[in-house]
Amino acid sequence: MKSPDKHRKIIRAATKVFAKKGFFNARISDIAKEAKVADGTIYLYFNNKFDILLSVFEQEIGKLIDQVSLLLKKEDNPKIKLEIFITNHLEEMKKNRYLAEVIHIELRQTSKLIREYRKNTFNEYLAIIASIIEQGQEAGVFRKEIEPEIARQMVFGALDEISRCWHIGNDCPFTTEEVSQQITSILQVGILAPNN
Structure with missing residues (x-):
């Protein structure tokens, strides 16, 4: 019988292995060793290595979607959202x-495979940004000519680069709050409609 706890354990182990070795260099045996399970156990839960990578995105990005969606429900102002x-x-x-490392590296290296996957949870995550931009445009807070699809890529690109810098050994002298305020301020000055 499959165990949800073991499934999560394998996902956590795979995330660590993919981050350290990269998707293409990682082996099922590496993931099994990190998860402290037999190699064969992995195949009880996943078809192959790509299935594990997709599950990492489904599960971990799914958590981010649920988390931020709950926070956004409490706010109406698109600028604050x-x-x-x-x-x-x-x-x-x-x-x-x-x-953070898996998102940064694997979304680029395996992007063709990810694009072919129909239930792309990562696109659902980015769509939240586009939705916030659209809400701001409808409210007259953000400029109408801004393309939400381009804006979402730009916002995520900034976030991805900041998180990459945190994890490659560079000491970032700013707190998360300071970085967030700076990114938000820079972006919003560019997308705000006049008098907002």
């Missing part, structure tokens, strides 16, 4: 170094 998204993402990436 954007700051909430940015702050939450940075805090989670700072807490989960291995996930």
